[in-house]
Amino acid sequence: MKVQVCIIGGGPSGLLLSQLLHLQGIDTVVLERQSRDYVLGRIRAGVLEHGFARLMREAQCGDRMDREGEIHNGFEIAHDGVLDRVDLFKHSGGNSVMVYGQTELTRDLYEARDRLGGKIVHNAEDVTLHDLTSDAPFVTWRSGDGIGRVDCDYVIGADGFHGVSRKSIPSAVLREYEKVYPFGWLGVLSRTKPVSGELIYARHERGFALCSMRSHVLSRYYIQVPLSDHVEDWSDDAFWAELKRRLPDEVAARLITGPSIEKSIAPLRSYVAEPMRYGRLFLAGDAAHIVPPTGAKGLNTAASDVYYLHQALVARYKTGDEAALDGYSDRALARVWKAQRFSWWMTTLLHRFPDHIAYDQKLQQTELAYLFSSETAQRLLAENYVGLPF
Numbered sequence: 001m002k003v004q005v006c007i008i009g010g011g012p013s014g015l016l017l018s019q020l021l022h023l024q025g026i027d028t029v030v031l032e033r034q035s036r037d038y039v040l041g042r043i044r045a046g047v048l049e050h051g052f053a054r055l056m057r058e059a060q061c062g063d064r065m066d067r068e069g070e071i072h073n074g075f076e077i078a079h080d081g082v083l084d085r086v087d088l089f090k091h092s093g094g095n096s097v098m099v100y101g102q103t104e105l106t107r108d109l110y111e112a113r114d115r116l117g118g119k120i121v122h123n124a125e126d127v128t129l130h131d132l133t134s135d136a137p138f139v140t141w142r143s144g145d146g147i148g149r150v151d152c153d154y155v156i157g158a159d160g161f162h163g164v165s166r167k168s169i170p171s172a173v174l175r176e177y178e179k180v181y182p183f184g185w186l187g188v189l190s191r192t193k194p195v196s197g198e199l200i201y202a203r204h205e206r207g208f209a210l211c212s213m214r215s216h217v218l219s220r221y222y223i224q225v226p227l228s229d230h231v232e233d234w235s236d237d238a239f240w241a242e243l244k245r246r247l248p249d250e251v252a253a254r255l256i257t258g259p260s261i262e263k264s265i266a267p268l269r270s271y272v273a274e275p276m277r278y279g280r281l282f283l284a285g286d287a288a289h290i291v292p293p294t295g296a297k298g299l300n301t302a303a304s305d306v307y308y309l310h311q312a313l314v315a316r317y318k319t320g321d322e323a324a325l326d327g328y329s330d331r332a333l334a335r336v337w338k339a340q341r342f343s344w345w346m347t348t349l350l351h352r353f354p355d356h357i358a359y360d361q362k363l364q365q366t367e368l369a370y371l372f373s374s375e376t377a378q379r380l381l382a383e384n385y386v387g388l389p390f
């Protein structure tokens with residue numbers, strides 16, 4: 001097979017890029033290691049920056065999102081016995097975020113690719129990248145039909161944190177920056193009405209908690225847990241009891257509980273790989289960087305990579321100009337690091353760290369008190385939460 005752009009990974013980054021390129025007449029194939037059902041069964045992000053929502057519309061994939069997604073103009077932070085609201089709309093100059101599950105968004109992207117006859121290969125095993133520094137790179141994989149091969153102009157590594165693309169860059173070239181946090185998030189998805197119309201982040205002496213949702217009938221709740229905990233240690237009852245302890249009484253009293261339909265523990269990590277280009281290979285999304293989910297920046301940072309990459313490839317194919325491709329890594333990383341900073345800041349502000357001394361806790365309390373006493377501080381938070389421009 002011969003295409004212009006071979007995309008590795010059929011998650012949101014790979015699918016969105018493939019769709020945007022297709023709409024500009026650029027031929028792509030997506031190689032995905034898993035089956036479609038498996039990809040669509042993963043429960044992940046749910047808060048989209050307004051820029052991501054705009055990109056979904058540009059990709060002709062925004063209809064269901066606009067019908068079923070919920071616009072959120074603010075969120076709350078529970079701390080020190082009070083519940084304070086951040087007015088995103090007011091403090092960001094009229095912007096907001098969209099609550100729409102990554103699972104639904106991925107489904108919309110697959111359907112859009114199918115409608116346009118997009119080429120997607122599922123169950124592609126042992127994907128291997130070849131000759132990345134030549135003018136004629138190619139990718140091979142193994143499937144039930146034998147060995148597949150695609151020749152292309154460019155390879156896009158959109159295969160997530162554990163993918164093969166980043167590992168194809170020689171270690172002498174790749175610089176890695178990593179911070180591992182000493183806790184994880186235990187998340188529960190339940191078919192219950194969310195406890196509030198907006199997200200509630202809670203800083204509590206027992207640890208962080210988050211009340212989130214995927215729709216008005218589907219709730220997603222999280223509590224901070226030690227890395228040594230296992231999902232099997234947590235019955236549904238134990239989870240709900242611990243969540244209630246970390247929420248203000250008035251919120252805990254109206255929390256509707258129910259059986260978990262998904263329960264998992266995600267470790268928290270910040271990671272960036274530089275550069276995001278090696279020869280004809282370009283990395284996008286989690287393949288190059290991840291953040292702790294506090295602040296909901298993971299999926300959204302993937303979207304800005306896709307935006308920059310799509311613009312650069314369109315310029316290359318429409319005018320032959322490679323300047324944007326050459327500048328892609330620096331341009332993407334500039335925004336990636338701002339999302340890293342914000343996610344680290346929110347994580348540090350709201351979690352209980354095992355090595356925190358009383359002084360650190362006083363600083364957290366003071367930072368929150370300052371935040372809600374200063375319009376300037378709330379503007380900084382709102383500007384980052386709704387998403388910096390791209």
Ligand SMILES: Cc1cc2nc3c(=O)[nH]c(=O)nc-3n(C[C@H](O)[C@H](O)[C@H](O)COP(=O)(O)OP(=O)(O)OC[C@H]3O[C@@H](n4cnc5c(N)ncnc54)[C@H](O)[C@@H]3O)c2cc1C
Nearest residue numbers: 009011012013033044045159160163285286296297298299
């Ligand atoms: C458990 C979990 C919870 C999360 N929760 C949140 C959240 O609440 N908020 C938030 O903003 N972000 C969250 N994130 C982050 C967010 O989901 C990611 O940033 C987002 O999925 C990035 O999209 P992506 O397409 O770059 O990578 P992925 O979604 O990881 O997609 C990569 C794709 O590549 C495929 N692949 C991997 N290896 C290969 C290979 N060798 N060959 C071919 N294909 C391969 C994978 O199967 C996958 O389909 C969460 C992530 C995880 C893991």
